[in-house]
């Protein structure tokens with residue numbers, strides 16, 4: 001195609017390409033826990049469309065409802081209001097097409113690293129020959145650097161090693177949608193950046209869709225196509241969507257001097273700081289309000305005791 005052709009404006013009559021339908025949708029989703037006065041409203045009116053093939057990062061403060069949000073997408077929780085769709089169909093529970101890396105690892109304590117990964121691989125790829133399944137398990141053990149610890153059980157692993165096992169277990173299932181709930185939070189900075197690169201490589205090679213929860217704005221910018229903030233709870237809602245217009249692969253050292261990167265990091269951080277400050281101000285205002293509205297009461301002025309009551313009591317006491 002010549003440059004002249006490229007430079008021609010798009011004719012008004014030519015239809016714009018239809019965007020592909022979202023792979024996952026949250027429509028008017030609200031979720032709370034408990035009953036009566038112990039009830040906590042966690043999420044309120046969440047609307048989100050996750051595009052097929054994108055890498056979406058969700059940033060938010062601790063306790064804002066990020067795990068609840070991920071569990072709803074995984075089908076481990078059901079919304080109180082609204083609906084969660086996968087490829088246009090309401091989800092009714094967990095499924096192998098949506099792989100979740102749990103924040104608390106959730107490994108089976110009686111199985112080794114290899115056993116935990118193999119359990120999922122054998123379930124999802126039961127139609128593969130056993131040799132292929134074994135090689136697949138070993139590939140993911142190596143990928144997360146746990147070859148030397150493959151025979152250990154979870155209680156013999158550090159927090160970071162458990163996190164890597166949990167990550168390998170989910171990645172090995174090759175789900176269409178990867179749901180990562182702070183998957184790298186227990187890792188040192190070096191291991192963290194190595195695994196960020198591995199997640200990005202697998203996401204690209206497998207053409208997956210990925211949603212990663214993180215509380216690290218830099219990490220969100222390094223990995224994501226779009227970043228959305230989860231506002232502080234209770235009744236947390238989604239904040240603005242930030243597009244990450246940075247070419248891939250992204251070089252961390254170069255990005256530290258990149259004006260666009262620094263501007264985006266400031267924009268996301270400033271939004272989070274401002275929304276938390278507003279939340280604190282609102283809480284302080286609520287705390288200074290009286291907790292109960294007292295009704296207007298007319299004082300009851302006791303009238304003189306009636307003679308009959310007085311005389312009866314006197315007469316009773318004399319019996």
Ligand SMILES: Nc1ncnc2c1ncn2[C@@H]1O[C@H](COP(=O)(O)OP(=O)(O)OP(=O)(O)O)[C@@H](O)[C@H]1O
Nearest residue numbers: 033034040042061062063064065066067068069103
């Ligand atoms: N099963 C549950 N029953 C009752 N309350 C719950 C339940 N799950 C979560 N919550 C409450 O919902 C709120 C949000 O919890 P959630 O774990 O989703 O937050 P989070 O953003 O993931 O926190 P963190 O950053 O610490 O992981 C908290 O107040 C929590 O106590």
Ligand SMILES: [Mg+2]
Nearest residue numbers: 066067068103
């Ligand atoms: Mg959480």
